Amino acid sequence: MSVTDDAIEAIKQMIVSGELSPGDRLPREPDLAERLGLSRNSLREAVRALSLIHVLDVRRGDGTYVTSLEPSLLMDAMSFVVDFHRDDTVLQILEARRVIEPATTEMAARKMSAADLAELGGLLDSLGDSPTVDELVENDLEFHRRIAAGSGNAVLASLVESLSGRTQRARTWRGLTQEGVVERTLGEHRAILQALTMRQPGIAAALATVHIAGVEQWLREVLIDRG
Structure with missing residues (x-):
């Protein structure tokens, strides 16, 4: 598993566990990277990937938010990250x-x-x-x-x-x-x-x-x- 995949999985788990809910803003990049033990570059790539499949919403000048999808739709979107590989x-x-x-x-x-x-x-x-x-x-x-x-x-x-x-x-x-x-x-x-x-x-x-x-x-x- 690549370091980007590790970062994606870490963010996914924060959402699945309920620590982050739809509409919530992600912690600041340096704080989140340090907390997860990841490089800021890996975290940035993970955020970009998750924004492409509409799990995260990157708002320039404001921050990054979990999308306000219905929970079932959100989970369907996130499952793509791993499940399409299988x-x-x-x-x-x-x-x-x-x-x-x-x-x-x-x-x-x-x-x-x-x-x-x-x-x-x-x-x-x-x-x-x-x-x-x-x-x-x-x-x-x-x-x-x-x-x-x-x-x-x-x-x-x-x-x-x-x-x-x-x-x-x-x-x-x-x-x-x-x-x-x-x-x-x-x-x-x-x-x-x-x-x-x-x-x-x-x-x-x-x-x-x-x-x-x-x-x-x-x-x-x-x-x-x-x-």
Whole structure:
């Protein structure tokens, strides 16, 4: 378990135990970090992650609050933090992506127009050098959607879009908890785009396989760590 996961679990336990209730403000960051025995950076990452799934509400200049959701909804949101890791369905979806997307990428290398490839490059450029995790994931979803559409097969494109969207939370969590994943993803996307632009179907398919397998391998390791 990463230090960020430790921090998330600590905050979760404060809410589950009733020490923090919906609408309550979290203690000051230095005080809470010292109390939990965590670095301020780990605590900050945990707060950011929990705010993405609407467990916490970060109000600039005011503090961080537990969301005022109904208790059952709050617990459903928090359960995502751990429980999605245990869902074999997510792993099966990633396995399916690893089978389907290299084939669609190979087809796209033959069929995508120069204009569509230029727009795909513009999509990557729009992120800049230091995107946030949620910006990266949104861009990632669109990147794969456009490549699938570029295959010229509407059925495959629909399958890819459906499967890719169902792994969005897992990809977000990976971005928050695995070091260097933003830079790695950007580099892999650039390599895939280059293979598409140079009309190298086999290379494009191989790069897509490695790219998707990276998420799958991360999830397998998480499942092993969590037993």
